[in-house]
Amino acid sequence: MQPTKTGYMRRISKFYLGTVASLLLFVGCNKNDSQSGESGAGSIRIGEFASLTGKEAAFGTSSHNGTALAIEELNAAGGLLGRRLELLTEDDQSKKGEAATAVKKLISRDKVVAILGEVASGLSLEAAPICQTNRIPMISPSSTNPKVTEVGDFIFRICFIDPFQGTVMARFSQKTLKANRVATLTDVKQSYSEGLSQFFKEQFLKDGGEIVAEQKFSSGDKDFNAQLTAINAAKPQAIFVPSYYTEAALIVQQARQLGIQVPLFGGDGWEAPELLSIGGKAMEGCYYSTHYSPESTAPAVQNFLKKYKAKYHSVPDAMAALGYDSAMILADAIKRAGTTDGDKIRAALVETKNFEGVTGKTELDKNRNATKPAVIITIKDGAFKYVETIAP
Amino acid sequence: MNEFLQQVINGVSLGAIYALIALGYTMVYGVLKFINFAHSDVFMIGAFSAFYAVQKYPSVFVINSWPGGALVIFTVMALCALLGMVIELLAYRPLRNKPRLSVLITAIGVSLLIENLAQLQFGAAPQHFPDLLPVTIIHLGNLSISSTKIVVIGVAAFLLVALEFIVRKTKIGVAMRAVSFNHQTAALMGVNVDLVISFTFGLGSALAGAGGVLYSLSYPAVEPFMGIMPGLKAFVAAVLGGIGNIPGAALGGLLLGIIETFVKGSHYSTFTDAIAFAILILILLFRPAGLLGKVQIEKV
Numbered sequence: 001m002q003p004t005k006t007g008y009m010r011r012i013s014k015f016y017l018g019t020v021a022s023l024l025l026f027v028g029c030n031k032n033d034s035q036s037g038e039s040g041a042g043s044i045r046i047g048e049f050a051s052l053t054g055k056e057a058a059f060g061t062s063s064h065n066g067t068a069l070a071i072e073e074l075n076a077a078g079g080l081l082g083r084r085l086e087l088l089t090e091d092d093q094s095k096k097g098e099a100a101t102a103v104k105k106l107i108s109r110d111k112v113v114a115i116l117g118e119v120a121s122g123l124s125l126e127a128a129p130i131c132q133t134n135r136i137p138m139i140s141p142s143s144t145n146p147k148v149t150e151v152g153d154f155i156f157r158i159c160f161i162d163p164f165q166g167t168v169m170a171r172f173s174q175k176t177l178k179a180n181r182v183a184t185l186t187d188v189k190q191s192y193s194e195g196l197s198q199f200f201k202e203q204f205l206k207d208g209g210e211i212v213a214e215q216k217f218s219s220g221d222k223d224f225n226a227q228l229t230a231i232n233a234a235k236p237q238a239i240f241v242p243s244y245y246t247e248a249a250l251i252v253q254q255a256r257q258l259g260i261q262v263p264l265f266g267g268d269g270w271e272a273p274e275l276l277s278i279g280g281k282a283m284e285g286c287y288y289s290t291h292y293s294p295e296s297t298a299p300a301v302q303n304f305l306k307k308y309k310a311k312y313h314s315v316p317d318a319m320a321a322l323g324y325d326s327a328m329i330l331a332d333a334i335k336r337a338g339t340t341d342g343d344k345i346r347a348a349l350v351e352t353k354n355f356e357g358v359t360g361k362t363e364l365d366k367n368r369n370a371t372k373p374a375v376i377i378t379i380k381d382g383a384f385k386y387v388e389t390i391a392p
Numbered sequence: 393m394n395e396f397l398q399q400v401i402n403g404v405s406l407g408a409i410y411a412l413i414a415l416g417y418t419m420v421y422g423v424l425k426f427i428n429f430a431h432s433d434v435f436m437i438g439a440f441s442a443f444y445a446v447q448k449y450p451s452v453f454v455i456n457s458w459p460g461g462a463l464v465i466f467t468v469m470a471l472c473a474l475l476g477m478v479i480e481l482l483a484y485r486p487l488r489n490k491p492r493l494s495v496l497i498t499a500i501g502v503s504l505l506i507e508n509l510a511q512l513q514f515g516a517a518p519q520h521f522p523d524l525l526p527v528t529i530i531h532l533g534n535l536s537i538s539s540t541k542i543v544v545i546g547v548a549a550f551l552l553v554a555l556e557f558i559v560r561k562t563k564i565g566v567a568m569r570a571v572s573f574n575h576q577t578a579a580l581m582g583v584n585v586d587l588v589i590s591f592t593f594g595l596g597s598a599l600a601g602a603g604g605v606l607y608s609l610s611y612p613a614v615e616p617f618m619g620i621m622p623g624l625k626a627f628v629a630a631v632l633g634g635i636g637n638i639p640g641a642a643l644g645g646l647l648l649g650i651i652e653t654f655v656k657g658s659h660y661s662t663f664t665d666a667i668a669f670a671i672l673i674l675i676l677l678f679r680p681a682g683l684l685g686k687v688q689i690e691k692v
Contacts, residue, residue: 054517055516055517055615057516058517093516094516216661222610223402223406223610223656225405226399226652227656230657232398233394246518249613250611257527257529257540258538278520280520
């Protein structure tokens with residue numbers, strides 16, 4: 001999401017949208033020959049849409065790197081069904097509207113057999129109905145909002161969902177932080193943030209906690225002094241900020257400047273190196289939940305770490321691990337299906353059980369969501385440190 | 393009471409930045425009677441030039457030090473003044489005697505051009521703005537005020553006074569007011585209109601540059617579209633105060649910052665912009681020319 005455009009820009013983007021819409025209509029007319037090629041021994045085309053630029057670029061790039069690594073590895077091992085895999089990646093620029101365009105292009109022009117993406121729930125929700133209508137299986141590596149897979153039976157995800165993450169954070173704040181009076185600061189423009197906040201609140205109240213203040217903001221905001229001052233007046237013992245990393249870093253920094261000393265904590269939206277580079281020293285003693293920790297000693301994790309470091313010269317974050325797992329789970333399903341037919345891949349995906357991924361043992365339930373453990377991370381001495389694992 | 397005072401401080405430090413940007417809109421409107429939409433992009437360029445200055449020349453622009461910070465602000469102001477004058481020379485001067493609408497469209501074009509060039513050059517992802525000044529937190533009873541907020545308010549107040557001095561007490565200031573009153577007559581009296589307009593753009597852009605640096609000090613994430621929202625708010629502040637009126641722009645900025653902060657801190661934070669703008673519309677209903685603006689009767 002870019003910040004809201006001014007009036008004149010809105011007019012321009014309306015015109016632009018109009019143009020795009022008419023182009024899409026045109027593309028839609030050609031749908032007849034879009035049934036992807038079972039025939040021909042060409043490569044198996046897998047589509048990916050990701051935020052390679054824009055506000056969530058850190059997530060999109062990590063996720064894409066993980067996916068690309070998986071495809072490379074699969075091809076090195078001889079591909080699938082005797083055919084090479086080809087990854088076609090579209091950049092949706094972290095913008096609403098672009099995700100739909102990207103996915104339509106992948107399906108109708110590039111004729112991909114399956115789609116991988118997005119990190120942001122809002123963008124996955126935009127692409128999901130298109131994949132569903134075209135009967136192309138879509139696997140979101142890390143969209144945690146429950147609505148994503150509710151779109152239809154072709155939409156899967158391989159990460160845990162917000163109700164689970166919200167529950168984990170509610171338990172964490174009461175058990176580990178010993179905080180029974182908590183304030184929330186929610187991003188009303190992100191379905192991810194709103195969902196997480198709601199599930200956190202439900203569990204937290206059920207366990208006898210008290211929400212002392214509920215404040216809101218819109219993504220793209222830079223000034224949170226007003227909300228934080230109001231929160232501070234309610235004297236919470238901790239503040240739950242289920243936002244993405246750019247805002248989270250600014251919020252934590254402004255909270256510390258306002259003299260707020262209590263810990264702030266969030267969900268997997270916090271996980272990005274930018275959290276530390278933008279937030280700096282202020283981030284010390286804050287917590288978030290995520291999908292995996294590179295500190296884990298599991299062989300799958302260590303193996304992945306080694307390969308990722310060799311290729312990208314950096315430590316993979318959770319998004320990279322999920323991106324990697326999403327491609328591997330899809331490959332596993334295609335192998336079991338023995339074909340690239342969308343309906344058969346879908347049927348194979350539903351059967352995924354005990355898949356040993358980098359992000360833990362993954363099982364897809366009847367709602368096409370993954371059941372797997374969550375990891376709590378803290379920031380200490382300017383680095384991410386593993387705290388504990390919370391099982392479902 | 394504490395919360396109230398803290399919110400006033402938050403509001404004033406936000407409003408001070410709006411005021412700085414609003415001055416640029418108001419001055420250009422004063423002399424040329426058109427809205428320079430590229431102004432908010434000069435603000436963004438100001439932030440980015442500070443960002444790159446400390447990265448490229450760390451020995452000259454020492455971060456975390458007062459002299460280093462001051463040097464950065466002055467350099468950025470000079471750079472932005474230059475940028476503003478170049479924009480005026482290339483984009484607006486050729487259209488000086490054309491319909492005002494053409495200039496307005498050009499301004500939108502320049503704005504989009506700068507934003508997209510910046511995205512190409514700097515990348516769209518937000519980047520961390522370095523700590524130019526040492527930050528300490530001052531505790532007054534239960535109030536916490538970071539030194540950054542005090543610097544922002546102080547620098548903005550100083551620049552406002554300096555600007556008022558230039559416009560009221562110097563020769564070029566008199567010339568600016570003359571051009572603002574009537575181009576032709578001013579030209580007939582021997583005022584070099586082009587020079588005065590160029591100077592006005594330079595001055596306004598310098599303030600936008602300073603605003604960009606101050607904004608990034610408070611909210612240390614810089615990206616190519618960071619100017620759009622503050623720019624829009626500042627434009628509204630300028631209209632609220634009475635467009636073309638310098639103290640009006642400052643008042644409008646402060647007022648907008650404070651209203652916004654109070655709404656955000658209440659239960660209606662989702663409606664911040666809606667409520668802030670509704671109040672503005674109300675004020676404009678009763679004072680159409682803005683708080684300090686004069687209603688001008690146009691002779692037909």
